[in-house]
Amino acid sequence: MLRRSAFEETCTKIIYFCNKQFLRDGICIHSPILKLGIQDNLLLVNNLLSLYTKCYGVEHARRLFDEMPHRDVVSWTGILSAYANNRNHEEAFRFFDLMKHSGENPNEFTFSSLLRCCSALENLGYGAKIQACVIKHGFESNPILCSSLIELYSKWDFLEEAVRVFNTMEDGDTVSWTTIISAFVQAGKSVEALRFFVHMIEKGVSPNEYTFVKILGACSSFSGIDYGKLVHSKLIVSGVKLNLVLKTSLVDMYAKCQEMEDALKVLKQTSEQDVMLWTSLITGFTRNLKFKEAIGAFRRMVGNFIVPNSYSYAGVINACSSIQGLGPGRQIHTKVIMAGLENDISVGNALMDFYTKCSNDVEDVVHVFKGITQPNVISWTTLIAGLGAHGLEYECSLAFLKMRFAGHQPNSFTLYNILQSTKSLNGTRKIHGFIIKTNADNDIVVGNALVDAYAGLHMVDCALSLAKGMKNKNVITYTVLVSKLNQIGLHKTTLDVIKHIQDDDIKMDGFIISSFLPASANLGALRTGKQLHCYSIVSGFMKWISVLNGLIDLYGKCRCTHDALKAFREIPSPDSISWNGLMHGYVFNGHITSALSTLEDMRLAGATPDSITLSIVLFACGQGGLVDMGVEYFHSLSKLYDIKVEMNHYNLLVDLLGRAGRLDEATGVMKSMPFSVDASIYKRLLHACKLHGNILLGEEMAKKGLELEPDDTEFYVVLASMYDEAGRADLGVSMRGLVK
Numbered sequence: 001m002l003r004r005s006a007f008e009e010t011c012t013k014i015i016y017f018c019n020k021q022f023l024r025d026g027i028c029i030h031s032p033i034l035k036l037g038i039q040d041n042l043l044l045v046n047n048l049l050s051l052y053t054k055c056y057g058v059e060h061a062r063r064l065f066d067e068m069p070h071r072d073v074v075s076w077t078g079i080l081s082a083y084a085n086n087r088n089h090e091e092a093f094r095f096f097d098l099m100k101h102s103g104e105n106p107n108e109f110t111f112s113s114l115l116r117c118c119s120a121l122e123n124l125g126y127g128a129k130i131q132a133c134v135i136k137h138g139f140e141s142n143p144i145l146c147s148s149l150i151e152l153y154s155k156w157d158f159l160e161e162a163v164r165v166f167n168t169m170e171d172g173d174t175v176s177w178t179t180i181i182s183a184f185v186q187a188g189k190s191v192e193a194l195r196f197f198v199h200m201i202e203k204g205v206s207p208n209e210y211t212f213v214k215i216l217g218a219c220s221s222f223s224g225i226d227y228g229k230l231v232h233s234k235l236i237v238s239g240v241k242l243n244l245v246l247k248t249s250l251v252d253m254y255a256k257c258q259e260m261e262d263a264l265k266v267l268k269q270t271s272e273q274d275v276m277l278w279t280s281l282i283t284g285f286t287r288n289l290k291f292k293e294a295i296g297a298f299r300r301m302v303g304n305f306i307v308p309n310s311y312s313y314a315g316v317i318n319a320c321s322s323i324q325g326l327g328p329g330r331q332i333h334t335k336v337i338m339a340g341l342e343n344d345i346s347v348g349n350a351l352m353d354f355y356t357k358c359s360n361d362v363e364d365v366v367h368v369f370k371g372i373t374q375p376n377v378i379s380w381t382t383l384i385a386g387l388g389a390h391g392l393e394y395e396c397s398l399a400f401l402k403m404r405f406a407g408h409q410p411n412s413f414t415l416y417n418i419l420q421s422t423k424s425l426n427g428t429r430k431i432h433g434f435i436i437k438t439n440a441d442n443d444i445v446v447g448n449a450l451v452d453a454y455a456g457l458h459m460v461d462c463a464l465s466l467a468k469g470m471k472n473k474n475v476i477t478y479t480v481l482v483s484k485l486n487q488i489g490l491h492k493t494t495l496d497v498i499k500h501i502q503d504d505d506i507k508m509d510g511f512i513i514s515s516f517l518p519a520s521a522n523l524g525a526l527r528t529g530k531q532l533h534c535y536s537i538v539s540g541f542m543k544w545i546s547v548l549n550g551l552i553d554l555y556g557k558c559r560c561t562h563d564a565l566k567a568f569r570e571i572p573s574p575d576s577i578s579w580n581g582l583m584h585g586y587v588f589n590g591h592i593t594s595a596l597s598t599l600e601d602m603r604l605a606g607a608t609p610d611s612i613t614l615s616i617v618l619f620a621c622g623q624g625g626l627v628d629m630g631v632e633y634f635h636s637l638s639k640l641y642d643i644k645v646e647m648n649h650y651n652l653l654v655d656l657l658g659r660a661g662r663l664d665e666a667t668g669v670m671k672s673m674p675f676s677v678d679a680s681i682y683k684r685l686l687h688a689c690k691l692h693g694n695i696l697l698g699e700e701m702a703k704k705g706l707e708l709e710p711d712d713t714e715f716y717v718v719l720a721s722m723y724d725e726a727g728r729a730d731l732g733v734s735m736r737g738l739v740k
Helices: 002-020 024-036 042-056 058-067 073-085 089-102 108-121 124-136 143-155 159-167 174-186 190-202 209-221 225-238 244-256 260-268 275-287 291-303 310-322 326-338 345-358 362-371 377-389 393-405 412-421 425-437 444-456 460-469 475-487 491-503 510-523 526-539 545-557 561-569 576-588 592-604 611-624 627-640 647-659 663-672 679-692 695-708 714-725 729-737
Strands: none
Touching: 058 073, 073 089, 073 108, 089 108, 108 124, 108 143, 124 143, 143 159, 143 174, 159 174, 174 190, 174 209, 190 209, 190 225, 209 225, 209 244, 225 244, 244 260, 244 275, 260 275, 275 291, 275 310, 291 310, 291 326, 310 326, 310 345, 326 345, 345 362, 345 377, 362 377, 377 393, 377 412, 393 412, 412 425, 412 444, 425 444, 444 460, 444 475, 460 475, 460 491, 475 491, 475 510, 491 510, 510 526, 510 545, 526 545, 545 561, 545 576, 561 576, 576 592, 576 611, 592 611, 611 627, 611 647, 627 647, 647 663, 647 679, 663 679, 679 695, 679 714, 695 714, 714 729
């Protein structure tokens, strides 16, 4: 008897040891156990059951379980856990029912496995039943089970129930505190998560690595930099090892809080760096509009022999999209192909967006789309946006149909993009019908897109009716309408919208004020503009640069240059729009010297003149007769500030020279242009020829202009007038006879 007992004890120890390290070696013990008939030793067979589960899977373990003459809670929990780990959750619950019928009481490990099943099945009903059993068997304060219940309820956003479970624990441990904090972070309730973190510290419970990861995520989600720095300080003094996961969380937190210098500092203090750390930095730069820095970080990462992943590529491609960097983007695309990631959906979607924004060839977008193995809604939406950007309305409609046939339900952004691409009333109405049929018209993004679409088609009453009829309309709805009305030149109708906003009791924000001000400026509606100015002061919008820029434009066009200058001086850091607005106001009112003086102030302030600046300066020189200065500015500004010279600039330069009678130079400029001459430039030269009585050149300009625009009667009228002034009335009459 003693010998058999010793053998049983030895077998139990061997199986236990094999469970830890040498799984398959433990199976060799099973045969002697059967021969000696000691399979009624529960401790030994339970260990063997665990071994079978790990080696051969649940079916072999089940056969052993069925052969057991006696079973205890460990046996039942073992087979139940085996099914749970095998993701056969329904069978796990069936064994729980059998266990109850056998009269065996479950323990905390039984319930822990069952709660994992509930979480995997996302079945709250099962979860509530298991919780009732937990309470019935007196485990309601067990930290492990409470943590599992909290996790289950948080998945379903039942945070009140999760808190109720948490409060049943007498002394929560680190795991349970971390679980409740994680629940609130997951639900987007970062402030509440921080409160629990503070209570955790006050209770003397030490946070672990996972606690800090979760709470740093909470600081990231609402840009709580002050809290983030406090958590960072607590992390340093806590004694928790600052591993790569934590350092990545710190970089991510600082990046999302717009503190890129601190994010860089964390990275530089990290000796071991991995792809996730660098990816957090790259996406952080992109999120903070530091696109060149994002591309630079990507290059440094590759230079450090760290292999980028799909998220790294997606982040740097988004940066290339934002700076219109076609060259760098194509280089990244080549690296993507070499890495074998061209089929990756996140990389593919980023590449499609990049080519939509940066390439003139729509085939680039289509080619990337075709390379994605399983396109999702975002892929289809980006394809529609890309086709729409190239004006391919029919192809957009076809892609929209194919998307639905592929089983993808369009989301609000899909519908927004298909509406943006549809330029016909009939097409818009068809999309509108689909939106109503699918009950998508209650979505604010879709509703706003419909308002924009109908306003763009000059269906103003329809657009206004839609806006007023929207259940969840807000100030953005009216901002969309006002922006479109401004765009199509319906400035009076734009200002009429103010009354509708007041009727709907919607509070205006800085964006919509910035949209109303250009309408007031273009109409010369100084009184309305001043009312908007007063509203901005009372509502605290005078810190909005877009509002102040709108006021500069308003007062400049309403001949109140002193007030325009006052508005300009309220801007701490004027941008190019501010400087251009002030200069334009001066030129509009004939203050040429002040306009050119403002240009020099702009350059001294370190602001960068742009294409619009060059247009204003050339126009100012033309109005002031400053021909040589205008020519000098044309060459120097474009060269110094890398301004892309456009047709409008050449038109202004030709007009400047033509007005001064320097017709040979004007025609020389016209011939030296890097693109085709259009009718407008011939027309400007024709007017200059009339002004200076150069009939021969005037006839040539009229002839060439009419070749491009044969129906433009202005050429005939100006040429006839030029003949009259030259005493050639017969030719003037003849020319007028050609006017249709």
